[in-house]
Amino acid sequence: MTVTVKVSTPEETMAIGQKMAPLLEPKDIILLDGDLGAGKTTFTKGLAAGLGIKRNVKSPTFTIIREYQDGRIPLYHMDVYRLEDGSGDELGLEEYFNGDGVSVVEWSKFVADELPADYLRIAFKRLDDEGESQRELIFEPHGKRFEEMLKKLREK
Numbered sequence: 001m002t003v004t005v006k007v008s009t010p011e012e013t014m015a016i017g018q019k020m021a022p023l024l025e026p027k028d029i030i031l032l033d034g035d036l037g038a039g040k041t042t043f044t045k046g047l048a049a050g051l052g053i054k055r056n057v058k059s060p061t062f063t064i065i066r067e068y069q070d071g072r073i074p075l076y077h078m079d080v081y082r083l084e085d086g087s088g089d090e091l092g093l094e095e096y097f098n099g100d101g102v103s104v105v106e107w108s109k110f111v112a113d114e115l116p117a118d119y120l121r122i123a124f125k126r127l128d129d130e131g132e133s134q135r136e137l138i139f140e141p142h143g144k145r146f147e148e149m150l151k152k153l154r155e156k
């Protein structure tokens, strides 16, 4: 099962993240993949707001991982785009994945070997032919937990 949603503004992308936030629990893993500038960090800003995080969420491109502890549950925001080849195992991702918060991973294909079996993947696509702010978000749940979550999200 996959679910495709079209959005036309950054605010709409953030609103989906915000709506998802109340459904999240510790150890949940959300993978955000897709083009540069497609809206992965924008989505994460909405998700963080929905968790009640007041700190400004900045792209962790150069730091790889940023932690936000001031919301309902911790947010571990990772962007592994700049990871050296094959050094994913040195990041200690497992500790985050098994930690007390939700992990959001941009560019997850660069740590494909380190990922657990269950996660929600969201693929972001720019629809440039339809306008510069048009995007398609394709939700792809892996495992029962995320299939249920996606169902609840659609009912909201």
Ligand SMILES: Nc1ncnc2c1ncn2[C@@H]1O[C@H](COP(=O)(O)OP(=O)(O)OP(=O)(O)O)[C@@H](O)[C@H]1O
Binding pocket: 007, 008, 009, 010, 011, 012, 013, 034, 035, 036, 037, 038, 039, 040, 041, 042, 043, 059, 079, 106, 124, 132, 133, 134, 135
């Ligand atoms: N519908 C939309 N959804 C999300 N962002 C949009 C949308 N339309 C325009 N934008 C703009 O596109 C940019 C998306 O940047 P963002 O940093 O979220 O992308 P990203 O996918 O995280 O990129 P990167 O791969 O470099 O980390 C922002 O400047 C945002 O304002």
Ligand SMILES: [Mg+2]
Binding pocket: 040, 041, 042, 059, 079, 106
């Ligand atoms: Mg980003």
